Amino acid sequence: MLFLEIRQLKYFLEVTKHKSITRASESLHISQPALSKVIKGLEEELGMPLIIRTNKTSDITDAGLIVIEYAQKMMILMDEMSTTLNDITNLSRGQIHIGLPPIIGSLFFPRVLAKFHQKFPNVTINITEYGGARVVKSVEEGEFELGVAVLPIEEQKFDVYPIVEEEMKLLVHHNHRFASNEFVELAKLKDEEFIFYNEEFALHQIMRDEFINQGFEPKILFKSSQWDLMSEMVAANLGVTALPESICNRVMNPDIKIIKLQPAIPWKLAVITKKDRYLSYAGHTLINFILNEKQFFHYN
Structure with missing residues (x-):
């Protein structure tokens, strides 16, 4: 033994x-x-x-x-x-381990967590920033109690609580041939050089799959984990990129034009937890708080 x-x-x-x-x-x-x-x-x-x-x-x-x-x-x-x-003995306290992709954390969660902390000051939130694909894997493996992920995921493994749905937009240099367009068809981007998120991020595979469905493999010139660097590369006329609408609302560089894509590519976010894993009272409370405060997830 x-x-x-x-x-x-x-x-x-x-x-x-x-x-x-x-x-x-x-x-x-x-x-x-x-x-x-x-x-x-x-x-x-x-x-x-x-x-x-x-x-x-x-x-x-x-x-x-x-x-x-x-x-x-x-x-x-x-x-x-x-x-x-801890839940049984002291419901007034709690601890939550959450995985957040950096892009999502910086966009939405400072305001959400500030209000949550005001209401539940004794709940400690431990945040780890991973790319979306790694967040999903880490929730499945039990590293995090809950995470925020980009859909779609294998929903048979997770409980999914949708929080955001918007569209991807194309960013081009103001002298680009598409700069004056209201929208651009995906198939017409075949010859473009792209600035992509790296493979750890769900957006990498989402965008790549969309272009493959249009019949071509995207020409990826640079990969990055930072949306502000990606947009500045576009401003320097190094290529084009596609970013969620909420991020596009933050891009203020006059050298960049933002264009709709056709067909539209949805960007959907959800809080996820692993099915059949115990979820703490604090974790339940945070999820319910997020779902009841969805106005924080409409960035203007």
Whole structure:
């Protein structure tokens, strides 16, 4: 019978995260020899090596990969136990872990969270910024209690609470051949050079799929994670891009023209949670608050 400690698994996950006992010990604020002793004890208890130690890094063995998978599940269960107990004993306090794509966080959530904090000052909100695709994956894996994602997603895995629906718009330089157009057909963008979000962002795949449906692979010249950099590249006449309407409302550069796309490409946002996972009282409260305060999601 195995006698594993949660502390051993937590420390092991930290080592695998950093791929270094030295960096993991710094993160955990314990000495390197003490951490090495814990990992060695875990390996002895399991009867097999979990990491391969070298001078510069710690590689994971096949057995280590299996332990990572189960250790992550155990950490999620421990978090759920702690959250459930907190709900039972003290409903006036709470903690929420939420994943936000940077573009969405900067557009909508400062005003929403400010008002939520005024109403529920004892609820702590821990925000991590990831691209939309990674937010979805992290909610599924249990890293976040809830996240904000760009639809569509695999809805059979998630509970989905829609909050925003608007259109993508085309941004071109004011001297571009389409600058005077009211709208541009997607098929006519075949020869354009594009500035895209990088692959971590849901918009990358959404836009790429739309162009492929029109019969061509978009020519991607630059990739970025920052909408303001993308728009400034358009202003410098380095290419064209497509951004959600809310972001276009923030673009004030006179060298940029904003044009409708035809057919229209929807940009839909939703709060998501993993199906059948326990959702804290604080998490429920935040979702209900967001759904009741949708005026905050119409950026002008």
